[in-house]
Amino acid sequence: MTGIVEQIIAFFQGMGLLNLTWGNVVMILVGLALVYLAIRYEMEPLLLLPIGISAVLVNIPLGHLANWPIAPELPEEIAENIFAVMTYLNQQYGPPGIFDLIYYTLIRTEIVPLLIFFGLGAMTDFGPMIADPKTALMGAAAQIGVFIAMLTALALGFNLHQAASIGIIGGADGPTTIYLTTKLAPEILGATAVAAYSYMSLVPLIQPPIIRALTSKEERKIRMEQLRPVSKREKIIFPIVSMIVIGLLVPSAAPLVGMLMIGNLFRESGVVERLSKAAQEELMNIVTIFLGLGVGSTMRAESFLTQETLMILGLGVVAFASATAGGVLFGKLMKHLSGGKINPMIGAAGVSAVPMSARVVQRMASEEDPGNFILMHAMGPNVAGVIGTAVAAGVFLAVLG
């Protein structure tokens, strides 16, 4: 009867409950909190629900869903070689769990963030920015928040790679944040991704007090002229021209901007509807599932439960707030230069979080003057902010990557 005894011992040694650490418990609670926010308050549920629930799952000990570390010590000669890395990790840590496969083959290779940018391109109408190109500058101004957050992170002791990844949270573009963090500082991917998506959904709470503090009642009341119509031809030329111009100037931003613009060309060309639909729906949905599960699986107790994570969450607020301020202040500058024709609030929409920040701006305009409609004008900086953040990420990659 030794058999049954040995088996029972083996079984109970393998029971997750006996191997549960405090860290695991806390992480499970963190995951559940994200799930709760996603369901109860509909905070970015498409990402925060998968992220939260897979954070729960990977923190169940011995569950074999994620066997490999997120930021492993690697022999230097293979560190850059994803195929050699996976062979090595399999040797060191055993066969991959499903979350390891998702993380290392789909996210670490940047396939997933790039395919999401492709789908986003197919979903985005750049019309308002094409109709009024000067609003693109406000999309640039909001990137100041990225750099302020980066400097703050440096001052708090993060290294330059981590600081850049933290700063980019201020760009309010989830896939860009994931793309850059994966390349520069994968060890903090969970924290930056969660910060980016959480604050994006808090835009309606974060932005209004800052906008109100920096603008006067009169400024908020400024009405703007109706935008000119944009022709189909212009909409087709836009993604091609943007891809080439930005690609030639900042090649390190070419993957992000290129995929975004290919998607947009599929949309606007009108001749490949089934591919455009696939990019927006079937491919997008599948990729989003893997993105959420993969990012959530990086939230392991050992790497997530650090003081740094709390600091990153704090820095996220700094990033969003300073990006908003940057956009509004630049909006005021443009108001003066234009002789009062531009409502400075639309600069706040430059943080992206499309289209939420544009809607925040519209709501504030309506509050002051129910007949004031600046939503479409705010969409210009809004979509420009996506490009601006991709360019900022490109600069980081060119210098640090």
Next chain:
Amino acid sequence: MTGIVEQIIAFFQGMGLLNLTWGNVVMILVGLALVYLAIRYEMEPLLLLPIGISAVLVNIPLGHLANWPIAPELPEEIAENIFAVMTYLNQQYGPPGIFDLIYYTLIRTEIVPLLIFFGLGAMTDFGPMIADPKTALMGAAAQIGVFIAMLTALALGFNLHQAASIGIIGGADGPTTIYLTTKLAPEILGATAVAAYSYMSLVPLIQPPIIRALTSKEERKIRMEQLRPVSKREKIIFPIVSMIVIGLLVPSAAPLVGMLMIGNLFRESGVVERLSKAAQEELMNIVTIFLGLGVGSTMRAESFLTQETLMILGLGVVAFASATAGGVLFGKLMKHLSGGKINPMIGAAGVSAVPMSARVVQRMASEEDPGNFILMHAMGPNVAGVIGTAVAAGVFLAVLG
């Protein structure tokens, strides 16, 4: 003119017809039989049609669709390393055919069975089990069939790994069978998968005589009280709680149960409809195609045409029958304990094969008493049986894996 002669010789040496073995012919006929059953009698066509037709295709000699063996002899130091294994097989057996790629990258890594469990979770309503939790025990009782079949297989000379894989057929959950067999005994994957799916579709033939033999007319006539309604909140909490409880108790079942419950949470949360739909439809369809093709491609003459395969098909009947008996007998026990309020037939639904076995039970109840509706009560053990089989698979993996 040597050129043309040499070419003709080379060509005819490469002609499949001249290399056809008797084994190939038999396997092609077996594949055609599965295709016939799938089309003519609609026996689980979503799986048996792809399995059958790819069995036909891989048994055409020299076809380059499947060049690698299913259960190769591997140097011990790489046997557990999927990446090294694929590099090694490519070196030994030449470039992979499309079925090799499907089998080794999607099925051998367990990606496909787990994604199917994910989709199943998004398709399943656990309401009846939540409304009447004691029915979960009948889902446990039906697993007795798994162990009886395992013991029978051991007695017939199978080794423990194979016996466990054969036993799990009695769980009547295709993906669980594939998951476990791939891990424990990949050399019999084709046989266990075919047995699991074939007998599942024969549930309406296998179960009634057993149920009738074990229950009296009075028992079959027992009416049950209407189930209480289940709130949305309970349905949301259920997958989270199940995942954590089972994950902590049987971590080796965490991948299966975890993916099932993530899918179910997507479904019940109500905030990620497009992901839930993707899990049920686009992702599910694509994954099902690859599952069928991949499993069918393991049905090669050299490994499938053995006495063992026939024994496995026989043991499948043992598994289904004893699972049914286990469920019904436990149902009778619960009837006595509840003072006659429980119709023991619903125990038979514990074998899973959702929702077919529950419908079988309902039909038998209607035959005795047209006004007797126990379908929803039978759905409780029915869905519990899925969890029960996953737990049983987890126990096998913990001890043998």
Next chain:
Amino acid sequence: MTGIVEQIIAFFQGMGLLNLTWGNVVMILVGLALVYLAIRYEMEPLLLLPIGISAVLVNIPLGHLANWPIAPELPEEIAENIFAVMTYLNQQYGPPGIFDLIYYTLIRTEIVPLLIFFGLGAMTDFGPMIADPKTALMGAAAQIGVFIAMLTALALGFNLHQAASIGIIGGADGPTTIYLTTKLAPEILGATAVAAYSYMSLVPLIQPPIIRALTSKEERKIRMEQLRPVSKREKIIFPIVSMIVIGLLVPSAAPLVGMLMIGNLFRESGVVERLSKAAQEELMNIVTIFLGLGVGSTMRAESFLTQETLMILGLGVVAFASATAGGVLFGKLMKHLSGGKINPMIGAAGVSAVPMSARVVQRMASEEDPGNFILMHAMGPNVAGVIGTAVAAGVFLAVLG
């Protein structure tokens, strides 16, 4: 302040504009031309638009979208080992860009062309060929164009592997062309793919003068008897029989024909509608996106801008024209043998380009006699041409592969 200076230097050295070669500029213009043709004239937009735009993108210097060469010099012992090749390329050329991953994991492994054949099978109705099997011979006759183009290419100095890949353009089946070229001569993949898809969309311009030159007015006026109806049973048996017959005779064509016929069986069986729909839509759309992007990414200045490419484009016309002539001349032979009951024009439809060449034939028949309807008769050679080209590709692979 050395920091900022160094950074600026580093940044400008990394600017794509400074690294742009003339070759890049030309390739960007070629890509834009394809985009223009796809959008303005709707020339095969589902392929030429993605191909064109990714040709633009990969020719932006330093963009990190495609870091690996298309036809690298490889140590002989790993040349056939795709896993070792990817590890080696990563070591030599750095981490893969997204287009490298698409090309090496999805196209080079033939997954994408085979999945497209699978989807095409689910989209194709072989009814007209089943109703009148002798039309299959015209699908064979059109393959003469494949061999004439191959011989011409040989005469122009291409090697045998390249010549075969160029010849297959005359089959007018994009995926077959990509499949064969990837196996035999990947260095000219961009050119053959572009030629295949471009000329396919030019079928309405290329074919009519050739048909008119080879047929008399009386021949073009010949009316044909209505086709007999084809039963569901025949349509189900067809893919199974074709797969087995062709697989046994020409195993090297088994992957192409096998996947085509599996897809067709899914379609005709009527019991796996959700899989058939997935094959035609969600899977097809996703795979088409990757095919277009992957093929376009092979159009790099260094390998595409050669005299050979121009010659390949020229040979494509030869291939299409001689295939049309072959089909029509064989049609005339069949007219004589049948005592004038067959309209020889339907032989021209044997070049595939389904269903365009069949429509061309119909339009020409209507011009001579508005009451002459031979469209369905032309569909027979049309779909037979797909099989014929796959068989021709199989012969090339058997002898050269």
Next chain:
Amino acid sequence: MAEFMEGLNLTVLGVTIVFMVLAILAVVLYAVGWTERRLVEREAPAPAPAPAPAAKVEEKPAIPPKDLAVITAAILAYTAEKAAQLRPLPFRRKVSDAWRLYGVQSQMEEVEDFNYEMGKW
């Protein structure tokens, strides 16, 4: 034989674990259900969702069954007729995406239902 004994042990272990796990799950579900009913009782006085169904009812005006039958028949007939009558001629309409996919294959039904007697689609 040793392996069969091992199998027996595994059976004892397995059956125990399966029952234990599902029993624990059942207990947890009873607890969740009990808590839920407590919560619902506490929330009961607030009949918040009541007006919503009311609004829905408004959207559904009472229609006599006879009229309903007529409308139903009309719509069914319309759909059936339309499907039969309005089938577009393949030659006139825009080439569909499916037709164009690689210029290789197509939905053949679209060209198949040609009426040879009438010379029309």
Next chain:
Amino acid sequence: MAEFMEGLNLTVLGVTIVFMVLAILAVVLYAVGWTERRLVEREAPAPAPAPAPAAKVEEKPAIPPKDLAVITAAILAYTAEKAAQLRPLPFRRKVSDAWRLYGVQSQMEEVEDFNYEMGKW
């Protein structure tokens, strides 16, 4: 030159094989078709599927073409009107999934058709 000769041989081989394979396929198809017709003849006395179409016919009551035209027009008009009239205001309705996807991008049409004269969507 040697390679060209090899190509010629390959052509002879290839053309032979292609014709042979498709001819065999054609013969097989003739055989299948012949068998099918034998089977159909044998099954012919059993007109089993006949009642099914009959049932279908019942579902399709005769409607005078004029009424049909009116109903058609009504439904078309209804659909067109509804598409035009009932366009929901972006501000009131629930944020769609597309709007929420990563909080990054959106279907801009939804906010684009703002009428500046009327101050309304």
Next chain:
Amino acid sequence: MAEFMEGLNLTVLGVTIVFMVLAILAVVLYAVGWTERRLVEREAPAPAPAPAPAAKVEEKPAIPPKDLAVITAAILAYTAEKAAQLRPLPFRRKVSDAWRLYGVQSQMEEVEDFNYEMGKW
């Protein structure tokens, strides 16, 4: 501290580049827009697409709002009633694909709404 200085440099560089790139993009867009308007002016005399909308208008006959309301109500009612009345009994109809997927799981709603009082679905 050295790293912070590096960060400052990076900030200067980054802000410059971001503004520069978006400014260039804006200039390019102005140029594209300007060219477009030149092109449109030149193409203006050809009002080619005008008949197309006209044709569309024809498809939409004038229907009095009252009739429209009645038809709308009828269709809504019909849809609502049909959804309520015609729910097929799970036992009679063909097993759906979802039911059959691996014989494992299912859309449980299909069997869930059983009315125990009436003994009917």
